[in-house]
Amino acid sequence: MLDTTELTAAVERFADRLRAAPQSRLQRGAAAEGLELARRLALWAQRIEEPEAVGDEGGRIMPDAGVFAVADQLLVAGTDLAEALRTAPAGSREGELGEAVRLVRDAAARSGL
Template identity: 45%
Template sequence: MHDVQPLVEAADKLADRFRSLPQSKLLGAVPGYDSRAAAALALARRLAALALAVEGGPEREFPDAGAFAVGDQLAVAGHDLAAALEGLPEGAEVALPEALGGPADASAVLAGAVAAVGETAALCA
């Protein structure tokens, strides 16, 4: 079993930050993205795609529900990935598609997700 608490806490903290941002900040550009909301949506889409891959499900479209929903989308995607990873045994390999980096150890997927949340948090500070 994996300790997914760092992912849950990081995703929740960043989601709360996005929920409290004013429109001007949400829509403000950051390096590589048209807006902070777009950066958060890209992260949420990545976390959701990882969760689906861990669960062995088919790829699905992750909708853009607008700048004011991105905090909630980020929280849901982070929790979904945490739930998918939590039950996997130590050393389990996850069959990620090449677009997500190819097959990886579940621990590496978890560490990468926590790092990605941190990178987005720093980018959108």
């Protein structure tokens, strides 16, 4: 099993920054960046957990629940992906963990938080 601590820590840091950000900062793009990342992580987890269900349709898209909900959405999506990667068959997803951590850090940097 993979150690997904680095991924969950990166997701938690970004989510905490989103929660602490003022509304104006969220509306200027930080929330949109967080939502886009949450959607991407959620779809990634779906593809791991239910590859036959996701197929060509692309999976279920996380809804836009507003700027004040995006931190929670990111935390849920990131935690789901970490668990999917952690419980995947040994050796099958190792390269993806580093990519997920990089995506989270890059999104946090782009958000300005």
